[in-house]
Amino acid sequence: MLEGFVNWPDEFAAKYRELGYWRGETLGTMLRTRAEETPDRCAVIDGERAWTYRELEQRSARLAAGLRRLGIARGQRVLVQLPNMAEFLSLCFALFRIGAIPVLALPAHRVTEIVHLTDLSESVAYVVADLHLGFDYRTLARTIRERCPSVRHVLVAGDAQEFTSLGELEAHAPDDQETEPDPSDVALLLLSGGTTGAPKLIPRTHDDYLCNIRLATEAAGFHAQTRYLVSLPIEHNFALGCPGALGCLYAGGTVVLCRDPSPETAFGLIEREAITATALIPPLVLLWLEAVEWSTENLSSLQLLQAGGARLKAETAARVRGTLGCTLQQVYGMAEGLLNFTGINESDSVVFETQGRPMAVHDEVRIVDANDHEVADGEIGELHVRGPYTIRGYYRAEAHNRLAFTSDGFYRSGDLVRRLPSGHLVVEGRSKDxxxxxxxxxxxxxxxxxxxxxxxxxxxxxxxxxxxxxxxxxxxxxxxxxxxxxxxxxxxxxxxxxxxxxxxxxxxxxxxxxxxxxxxxxxxxxxxxxxxxxxxxxx
Ligand code: J2J
The missing domain is CATH 3.30.300.30 (ANL, C-terminal domain)
Incomplete structure (x- = not known):
């Protein structure tokens, strides 16, 4: 087991398996199964490039062979900082295959954050794009190579200059030395947005993240005809797995990558690619609602807009159907785990005024006062949670974990919420800094x-x-x-x-x-x- 990872106690792990939350599958086998079932269906679209499930699978197999030749092995961490591009998916699936662990940084991060994350995870490789939105990530990579002794390889999507290009690595023939990870192994490290102090890393296992993806896919009603536009950065939990890009692949749909979420870029893609679903943060919901007024694109394919990450105003929520012509789903989530959704067919008052309900029956949510005592329904308190896809500790953060988790394993979210008699939650504020x-x-x-x-x-x-x-x-x-x-x-x-x-x-x-x-x-x-x-x- 990965050192620095806090596992679920045995009795909880056994319970989650018995109840069917954890199914003993890995993210790598998930893609392989889809590639066997529907090899010719389109999996990913990035600009003019379209990859079928077979192609995505084969690319990730070749890339896995290339990574293995570099000496990247099971359990090692690889810092990934890529914009929304197809290589993000082939690379992550290659890493999942060999059991190496992607650490998902945001494209917006700069030297301070990247040094911190690299050092904390002791990443052996750093993966960037050449240029994105006018920024040259190879310059950043040079600094990281100098400052972070663990980094042995810099891999670049695009023009690699003195580094190694992903294209070169992909030229390898797939080998048969598969070192399949165990489903209970850590599959990826997400970044926490919710803690005080330096950013923390969130270890998600194959078992737990697949549970997250599967239940989110059901909550959002994704299926094989879903065409999901990745508008937010794909490294973010919302766009990656709630249900996001991975949920779309889980459902056998098509993932369309959008380099930036501006209406100028996104609306054109919605029309051209007949997008059915996407996810946005509230300021972007507002911007899209404004932009519809002057846009000429046909957005009629869009059926579902998920909004989350921050509180969406009820007045904004109420404008979505009339203006964008699609269903709104509020998502109150956290990379640490717990996800709440409003239902696709729920009443307007629930969808406009609440942030939804926990998606799993076995999500244990407690709303507590300053002494950790549960408050009555309707009262505001801090949300604590424990469940089949909520972590038991940050990676390598022993001291912080004693503060961020209760002694019986509940994550202290720092969110102030109110629970309605129906079980829906309303986010009222925050106790964390x-x-x-x-x-x-x-x-x-x-x-x-x-x-x-x-x-x-x-x-x-x-x-x-x-x-x-x-x-x-x-x-x-x-x-x-x-x-x-x-x-x-x-x-x-x-x-x-x-x-x-x-x-x-x-x-x-x-x-x-x-x-x-x-x-x-x-x-x-x-x-x-x-x-x-x-x-x-x-x-
Ligand atoms: C109010 N606050 C919200 C909401 C998150 C889906 C959606 C969002 C995230 C996310 C995510 C909120 N209303 N609808 O991971 O899968 C605030 C809370 C929460 C914190 C988590 C997903 N949705 N929040 O935003 O890890 O304060 O995840 O604890 O970045 O965002 O931040 P993060």
């Missing part, structure tokens, strides 16, 4: 630490300010040493450290002091209230 910028999670402590390294800053508190389109935006409240820095200077500082663009500041305000709680901590609630409703100045 993360700013949810329209679905992108900004870890507060991490950014505060970077800002504190700026010479002009004496103290800083990063807070979320309510925003109509994004839900919230970031605002750095600063106590300056001497000359107060400007917003542009602070963002230049963050950029020079090398953080993802979605973590840059939206606003900065300079203050003389911070309001404090009775315990002497910064009172962020009070601080946010002062920024949103500043006291009238007396002058």
């Amino acid at each position: 993360v700013i949810n910028r329209g679905g992108d999670k900004v870890p507060v402590e991490e950014i505060e630490n970077y800002l504190l390294s700026h010479p002009c800053i004496r103290d800083v508190a990063l807070i979320g300010i309510p925003d109509d389109a994004m839900g919230e935006r970031t605002c750095a409240c600063i106590i300056a040493r001497d000359v107060p820095p400007t917003l542009a200077e602070l963002n230049t500082h963050l950029r020079s450290i090398g953080v993802a663009a979605f973590k840059l500041l939206d606003r900065a305000v300079v203050l003389e002091s911070f309001p404090k709680t009775p315990l002497g901590k910064v009172n962020k609630r009070e601080l946010a209230a002062r920024i949103v409703h500043p006291p009238r100045s007396s002058s």
Whole structure:
């Protein structure tokens, strides 16, 4: 078993097997089965390229042989940072086949995040695209090679320059030294959006992630005629497995990859590829609803729009059917596991005003007060969860796990929710220190630490300010040493450290002091209230 992975206790594992949640299948065998059943059906479309199930399977077999020749072996980690492109799928399935473990970084991540993730996972290889949205990932790869001693290989989709191209690796004939992983092995490491401090890695096993994918596929009603547009980054749990690209392949449908989620790009693909389903974060739902007004594309094939990642306003939800002509499904999920869906045929009030119900009967959800005591239905409390596809611990994070999980194995989500008598959940807020910028999670402590390294800053508190389109935006409240820095200077500082663009500041305000709680901590609630409703100045 992978060192640093927290397994389910034996009695839970036995129960989940007995109840049929864990079926002893791997992600690799899942694709192989589909390729045998429907070899000629189209599996993936990326621009002008279309791969059948047979081709996807064969490409991943050849790539697996190439990876094995490089010495990449079962249990080793490989950092994958690819945009939405077909190679993401052939590579991941190649890694699943040999039992190596993809660590899924977002294309938006920059040197600070990638160094942290590489070092934490001791990845032996780093996989990037050559260029994407004007950024040259090979430059980043050079820094990673210098700074991260574990990285022995840089693999590039496209023009590899001095590195190895995926195309070269794929030239190998498939070998027969299959080293099939065990279904209870860790299949992939997802990134957590939900924790305080540095990003954590979430180990998902073949058994548990296939359970996640299968149940999500049922909840979203995917089938062999589904044509799913991957609008969000494919590395994100929502777009990958809820049901996402993997769920679409599980159902025998066709995955269509979209390089960016702007209406200009996505609408054309919806029309051309007769897309039936996609998933978006709330700011993009708003943007698409606006764009429909002036777009000329025919979007009538679209049957299902999933929205999740942050709270969707009921007024926005109510516009989806009339404007986009499709069913809305709210998804309240987390890469740690638990997924909640509103039903495809549920009433408008449920679909507009709730974030759905847990998808598995054996998802154990407790809503608790500050003392971990369950609150009555209808009361707001923190959601704790345990179940067949919810992790029991972050990877290599022993100290943090003691805080993030209860002694009986429930994940403390940090989400404040309310349960309706029907069992539907409503997300009311958050107790963890993360700013949810329209679905992108900004870890507060991490950014505060970077800002504190700026010479002009004496103290800083990063807070979320309510925003109509994004839900919230970031605002750095600063106590300056001497000359107060400007917003542009602070963002230049963050950029020079090398953080993802979605973590840059939206606003900065300079203050003389911070309001404090009775315990002497910064009172962020009070601080946010002062920024949103500043006291009238007396002058
Ligand atoms: C309010 N808050 C939500 C929602 C997630 C599907 C959908 C989303 C994610 C995801 C995911 C929310 N309303 N509908 O993995 O499979 C906030 C909560 C949660 C955190 C998890 C999926 N949907 N959230 O967003 O791991 O605070 O996963 O704990 O990135 O996003 O973030 P992440």
